[in-house]
Amino acid sequence: MKIIVDLLGSDKGPETIFKGVIETSKLHKDLSFVVIGPQEILKKIEIDNDLRDRLEIIDTHEYILNNEEPTFAVRKKKDSSIVLGMRYLDKGNADGLISFGSTGAVLVSGLLIAKRMENVERPALTITLPTNKDRMILLDLGANIDCTVEILKQFAIMGNIYARETLNKLSPKVALLNIGSENGKGTKVLKETYAALEKENMNFVGNIESRDIFNGDVDVVVCDGFHGNVLLKTIEGSAKFILENMKKTLMSSFIGKIGGLLIKSPMKKLKKTLDYKEYGACPMLGLKKVVFKGHGSSDEKAVVSGIGSMVDFIKKDINSKIAKEIERGE
Amino acid sequence: MKIIVDLLGSDKGPETIFKGVIETSKLHKDLSFVVIGPQEILKKIEIDNDLRDRLEIIDTHEYILNNEEPTFAVRKKKDSSIVLGMRYLDKGNADGLISFGSTGAVLVSGLLIAKRMENVERPALTITLPTNKDRMILLDLGANIDCTVEILKQFAIMGNIYARETLNKLSPKVALLNIGSENGKGTKVLKETYAALEKENMNFVGNIESRDIFNGDVDVVVCDGFHGNVLLKTIEGSAKFILENMKKTLMSSFIGKIGGLLIKSPMKKLKKTLDYKEYGACPMLGLKKVVFKGHGSSDEKAVVSGIGSMVDFIKKDINSKIAKEIERGE
Numbered sequence: 099m100k101i102i103v104d105l106l107g108s109d110k111g112p113e114t115i116f117k118g119v120i121e122t123s124k125l126h127k128d129l130s131f132v133v134i135g136p137q138e139i140l141k142k143i144e145i146d147n148d149l150r151d152r153l154e155i156i157d158t159h160e161y162i163l164n165n166e167e168p169t170f171a172v173r174k175k176k177d178s179s180i181v182l183g184m185r186y187l188d189k190g191n192a193d194g195l196i197s198f199g200s201t202g203a204v205l206v207s208g209l210l211i212a213k214r215m216e217n218v219e220r221p222a223l224t225i226t227l228p229t230n231k232d233r234m235i236l237l238d239l240g241a242n243i244d245c246t247v248e249i250l251k252q253f254a255i256m257g258n259i260y261a262r263e264t265l266n267k268l269s270p271k272v273a274l275l276n277i278g279s280e281n282g283k284g285t286k287v288l289k290e291t292y293a294a295l296e297k298e299n300m301n302f303v304g305n306i307e308s309r310d311i312f313n314g315d316v317d318v319v320v321c322d323g324f325h326g327n328v329l330l331k332t333i334e335g336s337a338k339f340i341l342e343n344m345k346k347t348l349m350s351s352f353i354g355k356i357g358g359l360l361i362k363s364p365m366k367k368l369k370k371t372l373d374y375k376e377y378g379a380c381p382m383l384g385l386k387k388v389v390f391k392g393h394g395s396s397d398e399k400a401v402v403s404g405i406g407s408m409v410d411f412i413k414k415d416i417n418s419k420i421a422k423e424i425e426r427g428e
Numbered sequence: 429m430k431i432i433v434d435l436l437g438s439d440k441g442p443e444t445i446f447k448g449v450i451e452t453s454k455l456h457k458d459l460s461f462v463v464i465g466p467q468e469i470l471k472k473i474e475i476d477n478d479l480r481d482r483l484e485i486i487d488t489h490e491y492i493l494n495n496e497e498p499t500f501a502v503r504k505k506k507d508s509s510i511v512l513g514m515r516y517l518d519k520g521n522a523d524g525l526i527s528f529g530s531t532g533a534v535l536v537s538g539l540l541i542a543k544r545m546e547n548v549e550r551p552a553l554t555i556t557l558p559t560n561k562d563r564m565i566l567l568d569l570g571a572n573i574d575c576t577v578e579i580l581k582q583f584a585i586m587g588n589i590y591a592r593e594t595l596n597k598l599s600p601k602v603a604l605l606n607i608g609s610e611n612g613k614g615t616k617v618l619k620e621t622y623a624a625l626e627k628e629n630m631n632f633v634g635n636i637e638s639r640d641i642f643n644g645d646v647d648v649v650v651c652d653g654f655h656g657n658v659l660l661k662t663i664e665g666s667a668k669f670i671l672e673n674m675k676k677t678l679m680s681s682f683i684g685k686i687g688g689l690l691i692k693s694p695m696k697k698l699k700k701t702l703d704y705k706e707y708g709a710c711p712m713l714g715l716k717k718v719v720f721k722g723h724g725s726s727d728e729k730a731v732v733s734g735i736g737s738m739v740d741f742i743k744k745d746i747n748s749k750i751a752k753e754i755e756r757g758e
Contacts, residue, residue, distance in 0.1 A: 165610075230669065243607070243615050277573075277657040280495075285573055285654065309661035312669035324615065327607040328655055329662050331639035336666035339560065339642035347698040348691055357690030364684040368670075368677040 099128060099412060100192045101405065105135030106161035106179040107199020109395045112139050115198055118401020123149045125402070126409060132192055134158060134179040156182055161199055164394070168202030172210060180204060184211035187387045193412050194388035196379055196404060204391045205240050205382065212387040215421050219249045221384035222256060223323075223391065225330060226264075231314025235261050237383065238323045239330060245322035250274070250291040251298065255427060256383040256420050257318040258300045263414045264407075269301040270317035275325055276305035291320075298427075308332075341369070379404030381411055383420060388412055429458060429742060430522045431735065435465030436491035436509040437529020439725045442469055445528055448731020453479045455732070456739060462522055464488060464509040486512055491529055494724070498532030502540060510534060514541035517717045523742050524718035526709055526734060534721045535570050535712065542717040545751050549579045551714035552586060553653075553721065555660060556594075561644025565591050567713065568653045569660060575652035580604070580621040581628065585757060586713040586750050587648040588630045593744045594737075599631040600647035605655055606635035621650075628757075638662075671699070709734030711741055713750060718742055 103119050105112035112135040119131055120143070130152035133140070137157040145153065160178045162171040172181060180197055184207040187195045195212075197204050205223060214221055223240035226233050237257045242249065254272050261270035274292060276284040281292055283305055295302040303316055308329055311319055321329070348354035378400070379392035388411060392404035411417075433449050435442035442465040449461055450473070460482035463470070467487040475483065490508045492501040502511060510527055514537040517525045525542075527534050535553060544551055553570035556563050567587045572579065584602050591600035604622060606614040611622055613635055625632040633646055638659055641649055651659070678684035708730070709722035718741060722734035741747075 230672070275658070277654055277661075307661050308658045309665035309668075312665050324607055325655070325658055328605070328638045328658055331607075331637050332641075332659050332662040333666045335639035335642050336663045337670060338639075340667060340670050342560070343698055344695070347694045351694055353690050354694040357687045357694070360683050360687030361678055361691065364677045364681055364687070365674070368673055 099409065100130045100132065101408065101412075102132045102134065102183045102186055102192045102195040103405070104161075104179045104183045104195065104197035104199055105133055106158075107163070107197065107203070107394070108392075110397060112136060113143065114396075114398055115401055116140055116143055118396075118398045118405065120145065120149060121398060121402045122405045123152065125406070129409065130154075132156060132183075132186060134183050134186075156186070158182055162203035164200045164202075166200065166203070168200060168206040171200075172203060172206045178203070180207050181211070184208065184389075187389070188212050194390065194408050196390040196392060196408050198379075198392040198394055198396050198401070198404075201239075201391055202241065204389065208382050208385050208387075208389045212385045212389055215384055215386050215417075215424060217424050218256075218384035219246070219252055221382050222253045223382050224257065224260065224380045225326075226378070226380055227311075227333075229312050229314035232317070233265060234311065234314065234317050234319060235265070236311075236319045236321070236326060236329070238321065239326040240323045240382070242323035245287065247287055247290045247294050250287070250320060250322065251294050251427075252384070252424060254295055254298065254300065254302070254318070254320045255423055257320060259420050259423055260381065260383060260416060261317045263416050263419070264410065265317055267317055271301050271303045271315065272318040272320065273303050273306035273316040275308060275311075275319050275321035275329070277307065279305050279307055279310070281305070295320075378407035381408070381416075384424075386417075388417055429739065430460045430462065431738065431742075432462045432464065432513045432516055432522045432525040433735070434491075434509045434513045434525065434527035434529055435463055436488075437493070437527065437533070437724070438722075440727060442466060443473065444726075444728055445731055446470055446473060448726075448728045448735065450475065450479060451728060451732045452735045453482065455736070459739065460484075462486060462513075462516060464513050464516075486516070488512055492533035494530045494532075496530065496533070498530060498536040501530075502533060502536045508533070510537050511541070514538065514719075517719070518542055524720065524738050526720040526722060526738050528709075528722040528724055528726050528731070528734075531569075531721055532571065534719065538712050538715050538717075538719045542715045542719055545714055545716055545747075545754060547754050547757075548586075548714040549576070549582055551712050552583045553712050554587065554590065554710045555656075556708070556710055557641075557663075559642050559644035562647070563595060564641065564644070564647050564649060565595070566641075566649045566651070566656060566659070568651065569656040570653045570712070572653035575617065577617055577620045577624050580617070580650060580652065581624045581757075582714070582754060584625055584628065584630065584632070584648070584650045585753055587650060589749050589753055590711065590713060590746060591647045593746050593749070594740065595647055597647055601631050601633045601645065602648040602650065603633050603636035603646040605638060605641075605649050605651035605659070607637065609635050609637055609640070611635070625650075708737035711738070711746075714754075716747075718747055
């Protein structure tokens with residue numbers, strides 16, 4: 099198996115991503131790598147002979163920034179790491195691509211270069227989140243703002259297969275994000291999607307409100323990209339606000355300071371549980387090729403975990419299973 | 429000033445709400461009350477002569493439950509506390525109404541009985557939330573799912589006045605909830621609303637992402653009822669998830685347990701800061717009459733604080749200011 103790793107555009111720089119690749123190579127002896135990034139930086143890092151035989155480097159300095167308009171940037175920056183990587187992937191020379199750079203650039207280059215699977219209306223970006231019971235999958239987090247019933251239905255189909263294969267559930271519970279749990283809630287599109295999902299061959303459990311997603315009673319939460327974005331960023335904002343305020347509150351009293359010291363190590367553990375970037379990278383579902391997006395602030399360990407998720411995804415041939423199910427539904 | 433208090437439909441029962449009324453009567457000697465609820469329960473609670481002279485009781489047992497379809501319930505349950513209260517308010521016999529019962533029932537009865545201000549397309553339900561700096565106001569949380577540009581613009585106008593009058597800011601910063609902070613993000617309606625708000629006579633500061641609302645850099649966040657609902661319930665769900673997991677993590681180690689004991693009191697203080705029901709009740713803006721909704725789980729103190737917010741709102745005559753500004757904009 100050969101995978102492409104985009105070294106550029108992450109918060110911690112190309113060295114961190116590359117070190118993650120080195121660690122991964124020790125765990126997966128059957129894996130070969132195409133890394134895309136500045137060659138002179140890689141020269142400074144020691145590589146053993148074992149990896150050298152399995153490593154190809156595509157030299158580039160260019161990459162797409164988070165604040166660039168992705169469609170424009172993907173068209174213009176032909177030598178950016180993500181565009182070079184997607185082209186390599188599209189030619190069929192590798193089994194998957196992972197990037198820790200701009201989400202928009204991954205989405206747009208995936209769509210324009212790797213392209214959608216046949217009959218898939220829109221690819222969806224997923225994320226795996228912790229809950230009180232198991233993990234759950236949320237989709238879409240991509241740029242799919244105005245979604246039709248058909249698009250949301252396909253998100254559910256793809257999310258269902260992905261959850262079945264990766265969360266080890268025979269029949270994942272799939273729910274629709276809404277502002278009430280009863281049938282008949284929400285927009286016209288959501289009401290119609292509800293009816294459409296009831297007819298689908300999956301364990302559709304109805305609507306779910308955003309306050310209940312952490313209960314762990316559902317495995318897949320389906321929503322359009324706008325709601326997914328609001329949801330995910332609200333979780334991020336709330337967590338930051340709560341933990342910062344906690345620190346402030348504890349530091350304001352003597353007893354609190356001592357208590358704070360004592361809970362430092364368990365709190366670190368908790369932060370890890372809460373931090374979704376610890377859950378590895380997540381796929382963009384519905385593309386012809388396997389494309390994964392890791393969190394921009396991933397450290398070496400998160401890179402290893404992210405590549406590991408992708409290898410698992412490729413081995414399980416989840417893309418073929420999605421393609422088959424989407425075709426069946428047409 | 430005379431205010432109506434709906435005693436029914438809250439989590440803690442009519443006694444708690446009524447005790448809140450008694451406490452409020454001691455703080456506001458110029459206030460008289462119309463309470464709506466079961467007379468026999470009130471008989472069991474001691475009332476001094478001072479309050480007795482300022483108290484009117486409308487006896488009813490009927491109320492609208494949280495899980496009832498509100499439009500249907502408001503039309504059918506003519507003797508429910510909220511319907512009786514709204515009718516009393518509509519007749520012009522009182523200055524405001526506060527309920528701690530079903531949000532849907534308050535929204536629908538407000539709309540059907542108290543009715544919209546002239547030229548207001550849709551009334552908006554607000555909430556006041558804590559941030560790292562000051563408090564902020566979020567609207568709409570009501571049932572306004574598919575909002576036009578004009579509706580969102582009016583939400584901004586109403587929110588701006590409400591923030592100016594209650595947060596003591598001369599020129600509140602008003603922002604639009606979106607999935608990116610730059611102009612040109614989001615749906616067609618959001619792009620057009622952005623353009624419309626730039627022309628308004630207010631301190632419109634552009635888009636805000638949900639992860640940034642707690643920074644305290646804006647005073648008013650405008651969104652449609654669907655996004656407001658997702659946002660608020662995600663905050664609720666995240667806070668619950670984090671605090672529960674923290675408890676679990678601390679209880680799993682000896683040192684953690686001791687630390688947990690030491691931080692118990694500062695954490696209680698923090699929980700209070702984070703808990704938006706501590707911030708009193710919030711108005712439904714854009715109705716001809718003053719209507720406030722308090723949190724269903726309000727205790728006696730929260731009832732006092734909620735009524736206090738409403739009294740302040742009435743004294744500042746915020747409704748007239750909103751009506752004038754909306755009229756000016758037409």
